[in-house]
Amino acid sequence: MDDKKISSIFDEKTILLTGGTGSFGNKFTEIVLKEYNPESLRIYSRGEYNQYLMDRKFNDKRLRFLIGDVRDKNRLQRAMNGVDLVVHAAALKQVPACEYNPIEAVRTNIEGTMNIIDTAIDNGVEKVMAISTDKAVHPVNLYGATKMVAEKLFVQGNAYSGKNKTKFSCTRYGNVIGSRGSVIPLFEKQKETGVLTITDERMTRFWLTLDQGVHFVLNSISLMHGGEIFVPKIPSMRITDLANAMAPEAKKEFTGIRPGEKLHEIMITEDESRHAKEFPDYFIIEPEFPFWKKEKSNLGKILPAGFRYSSDINEKWLSKEELKKMIH
Numbered sequence: 001m002d003d004k005k006i007s008s009i010f011d012e013k014t015i016l017l018t019g020g021t022g023s024f025g026n027k028f029t030e031i032v033l034k035e036y037n038p039e040s041l042r043i044y045s046r047g048e049y050n051q052y053l054m055d056r057k058f059n060d061k062r063l064r065f066l067i068g069d070v071r072d073k074n075r076l077q078r079a080m081n082g083v084d085l086v087v088h089a090a091a092l093k094q095v096p097a098c099e100y101n102p103i104e105a106v107r108t109n110i111e112g113t114m115n116i117i118d119t120a121i122d123n124g125v126e127k128v129m130a131i132s133t134d135k136a137v138h139p140v141n142l143y144g145a146t147k148m149v150a151e152k153l154f155v156q157g158n159a160y161s162g163k164n165k166t167k168f169s170c171t172r173y174g175n176v177i178g179s180r181g182s183v184i185p186l187f188e189k190q191k192e193t194g195v196l197t198i199t200d201e202r203m204t205r206f207w208l209t210l211d212q213g214v215h216f217v218l219n220s221i222s223l224m225h226g227g228e229i230f231v232p233k234i235p236s237m238r239i240t241d242l243a244n245a246m247a248p249e250a251k252k253e254f255t256g257i258r259p260g261e262k263l264h265e266i267m268i269t270e271d272e273s274r275h276a277k278e279f280p281d282y283f284i285i286e287p288e289f290p291f292w293k294k295e296k297s298n299l300g301k302i303l304p305a306g307f308r309y310s311s312d313i314n315e316k317w318l319s320k321e322e323l324k325k326m327i328h
Helices: 003-010 023-035 048-058 073-079 095-100 102-122 142-161 183-190 210-223 239-246 320-327
Strands: 014-018 040-045 063-067 085-088 127-133 167-173 195-198 204-208 229-232 236-238 251-254 266-268 276-278 282-285
Touching: 003 210, 014 023, 023 040, 023 048, 023 210, 040 048, 040 073, 048 063, 073 102, 085 102, 085 210, 095 102, 095 142, 102 127, 102 142, 127 142, 127 210, 142 167, 167 210, 183 195, 183 239, 195 239, 204 210, 204 239, 210 229, 236 239, 239 320, 266 282
Parallel strands: 014 040, 014 085, 040 063, 085 127, 127 167, 167 229, 195 251
Antiparallel strands: 204 236, 229 282, 276 282
16 A cells, blocks of 8 residues: 555544554554654553653653553543544453453453444444454464454454444554563573573464564554454574574573474464465465455466465565574
């Protein structure tokens, strides 16, 4: 998309960002305020102190801070009044915490998503984009399972909205370098001890930067018709190569794969690839529902039979030099 067309989607618009004080939220806010001119950007989150820090950091009159939880439908109803675009980034995402507190994960990641869909339709929001994860594909932990359900709810949300104008889509991408809970901050800390813990030497992961993630979301919002899952083409890296790049002198200690952890991440399954299209920098998984008009997808390349987008058989791989540039 050209910059002028993207600008027309965000300029003079009122945007609501759930989970707005997280890693993604801070970067999204920075980029939107710098590159576009929204009427206002509403930061919706539970933490008053994090909102205070964000307000001090950006000091921008276009920002609005709303204390609220996505579990609270009444609060969301008020927060979404007069909103044009919603970016839904709020989630419980720490795998061990979700395993130990499963009902809380369901209430935030699934029931919270249901509340977003209902209140967006009720308020006539134009576009709603959910931030998903590769963990939602063939989930092996509760976090992934709740995000898989959230994706299904968002895609089907387009049928719920019916003749209303509200459109729902998802972006699904891999591990974000430097985000809260990422292995990179852990390795940075462990470097001081001289020992890095790695669960399994065969492990591979997809990687992208926060900046890349935000720009991908913004571009996907400008492209969406409603119902698509957007997947970026991003590089893979072996965890052992990541550890060697960050701390070549450190000893590597293999601890064994943890419960709910995968050896490799998949972003498009063989079954999904049958109704997906390839573009130069991304894939679109098209919905398998009657509301999806085939004329919307006359562009893009049909994927070969049995195609799977997985971190272990990726065409793009990160070099140590590229990783160091991404970190710094």
